Amino acid sequence: MSAIPQPRQRFEPWADPAAKPYIRIVNVTKSFGGFTAVDNISLDIYQKEFFALLGPSGCGKTTLLRMLAGFEIPTSGRIELDGVDMSTVPPYERPVNMMFQSYALFPHMTVEKNIAFGLHQDRVPKAEITRRVDEVLNLVQLTKFAKRKPHQLSGGQRQRVALARSLVKKPKMLLLDEPLGALDKKLREQTQFELMNIQEEVGITFVIVTHDQEEAMTVSSRIAVMDHGRIVQVATPSEIYEFPNSRYVSEFIGDVNMFEGRVIETTQTFTVIHSEEAGCEIYVDRGVSALKGAAAWVALRPEKFDVSLTPPPDQTRNCIAGKVWDIGYLGNLSVYHVRLPSGKKVTATQANRTRLKERPITWDDQVYLSWNPDSGVVLMA
Numbered sequence: 001m002s003a004i005p006q007p008r009q010r011f012e013p014w015a016d017p018a019a020k021p022y023i024r025i026v027n028v029t030k031s032f033g034g035f036t037a038v039d040n041i042s043l044d045i046y047q048k049e050f051f052a053l054l055g056p057s058g059c060g061k062t063t064l065l066r067m068l069a070g071f072e073i074p075t076s077g078r079i080e081l082d083g084v085d086m087s088t089v090p091p092y093e094r095p096v097n098m099m100f101q102s103y104a105l106f107p108h109m110t111v112e113k114n115i116a117f118g119l120h121q122d123r124v125p126k127a128e129i130t131r132r133v134d135e136v137l138n139l140v141q142l143t144k145f146a147k148r149k150p151h152q153l154s155g156g157q158r159q160r161v162a163l164a165r166s167l168v169k170k171p172k173m174l175l176l177d178e179p180l181g182a183l184d185k186k187l188r189e190q191t192q193f194e195l196m197n198i199q200e201e202v203g204i205t206f207v208i209v210t211h212d213q214e215e216a217m218t219v220s221s222r223i224a225v226m227d228h229g230r231i232v233q234v235a236t237p238s239e240i241y242e243f244p245n246s247r248y249v250s251e252f253i254g255d256v257n258m259f260e261g262r263v264i265e266t267t268q269t270f271t272v273i274h275s276e277e278a279g280c281e282i283y284v285d286r287g288v289s290a291l292k293g294a295a296a297w298v299a300l301r302p303e304k305f306d307v308s309l310t311p312p313p314d315q316t317r318n319c320i321a322g323k324v325w326d327i328g329y330l331g332n333l334s335v336y337h338v339r340l341p342s343g344k345k346v347t348a349t350q351a352n353r354t355r356l357k358e359r360p361i362t363w364d365d366q367v368y369l370s371w372n373p374d375s376g377v378v379l380m381a
Helices: 061-069 111-121 126-139 155-167 185-202 213-219 237-242 247-252
Strands: 023-032 035-045 050-054 076-081 096-099 173-177 205-210 222-227 230-235 257-266 271-275 280-284 295-300 306-308 319-329 333-339 345-351 366-370 377-380
Touching (some): 023 061, 035 061, 035 076, 035 230, 050 061, 050 213, 061 096, 061 173, 061 205, 111 126, 111 155, 126 155, 155 185, 213 237, 222 247, 230 237, 247 257, 247 295, 247 377, 257 280, 271 295, 319 345
Parallel strands (some): 050 205, 050 222, 096 173, 173 205
Antiparallel strands (some): 023 035, 023 076, 222 230, 271 280, 295 377, 306 366, 319 333, 319 366, 333 345
């Protein structure tokens, strides 16, 4: 009889005031000559987290990862791991391993010898090496490939060898630098879930660097969004997506429609924005700290819209009308690009619950896009 799978436990140490951070980055700055790559960053990461550093190229995420690994020394500030200051500890003395995008496997060695290499360097007893290598081979499901060379493996298999080699030394923290970047889309999506399951099983703190928003949203417990050497928001994937704290975050994470306007009313429980480009008032069921008349933007995700050929009863609030000027069919959903009378172009998505031939909306149709009061996010200038 197979075992009954146990429900996953709620994991939110950052929400517990009594929880002690496992990794503490305190006022860390890294400069190269006159260029500041990391600018006075402070960040707490907790034990067993799968934490993502997300941002565009040049935002400082890889430099921060390299400082965690010990390949770069902070210009100022300190980095603590499990209560010990690691700021000046060399890489080979840190209980940390790093998995690179290139995998850096030895082509002349078999899978098992690649994995065992670091243990041999540390003079671990032979019996212990065999036991630990067998253990991680089983973990990454590569036992039957142990005698193969890297060139005899697929890209996904080589990625798992690199992961096994990083895990076999049982580090306190594993750093992953764009680890899935060399894989094709379908394999990358499959490997993301494998990576999550392995991290949960071994219980090691993972810190991943990626510019792929979907990857960060899938694998991580929390995300730090970075821009120009600074962290602009740290939150769970759902919080980052649903409640971005700035226009930068809302536009960087996923697709979004941004409506400019002015605050005409706000209380503790709601805000009303008048937007000329939307052609209506936008009602949001959350208050903001703003004066009447203040400039503001409302962020609306494409999937929040209800797309209809018939107008809703109230068109004065949370309803815009326009003409369909382009349609994208993606199988599971359709993407509608709608041009408003103001000239603004809006993107709306709808799940394809019926066959495409049964869908009534087509090019040049007049459509109405409406949304719920809890769908929008008000962002101040």
